[in-house]
Amino acid sequence: MPRGEKTKYTDKQQRKAEHIEESYEKRGVPEDEAEARAWATVNKQSGGGERKGGSGRSKGETAKRAERKDSAHRTADARQGKSPNKGSARSSTSTSTALADMTRDQLMEKARERDIRGRSKMRKNELLRALS
Template sequence: MPRGDKSKYTDKQQRKAEHIEESYEKRGVPADEAEARAWATVNKQSGGGERKGGSGQDKSATAKRADRKDSAHRAAQARQGESPNRGNSSGNTSLAKMTVRELQEKARERDIPGRSKMRKDELIEALS
């Protein structure tokens, strides 16, 4: 029998393990071995117990949008033969990678009202 508590796994992970285990048992693998293989497969595919999510899921929608916009600008510069590192550095830095102080300074330059009380994601949204 596999070691460890399975309560940290999501319902989807548990269903997947059950399905894999049944598949192994149909092929003649002993029940305890089938269960061990099933959980090993689930662990390999999803990294173990309950997870927060995949890549980029902790970013806000506005941060993702700002990153895409920044990436598009750099790609356009590259197509035109310009180096993305030349020229105005403010267009090259993703808003999401900037500190709150840097974002507040940018907001100050654009005279955005209420900037001093905004959180980072609010500043990014106001600037984009």
């Protein structure tokens, strides 16, 4: 059973969770399990509740976008039977997720290594964009 209140989720996220839950129930998954899987899916795709006053661990839009893209690529690869370690053409997408987890100072060091112009005045999101 999913824990916590769901008031921090947008209406769109709640509708998405309901739709996913119904889909699981049609496939014979028990109601509690279907609800838990649905909220886990919404959290994975969007990073959790998006209303103000959330968990305090919010990620920037750029980081969320990079993680969603990476997740979608891994799902597509899995459907085609590719294992994550087969050296697919998307090896750089895992880098973008790793970049999103870095601090600004770590990103600045990478930007320095790649000699990116204007890096000293960039914010973390701008560094992420420049490096990916």
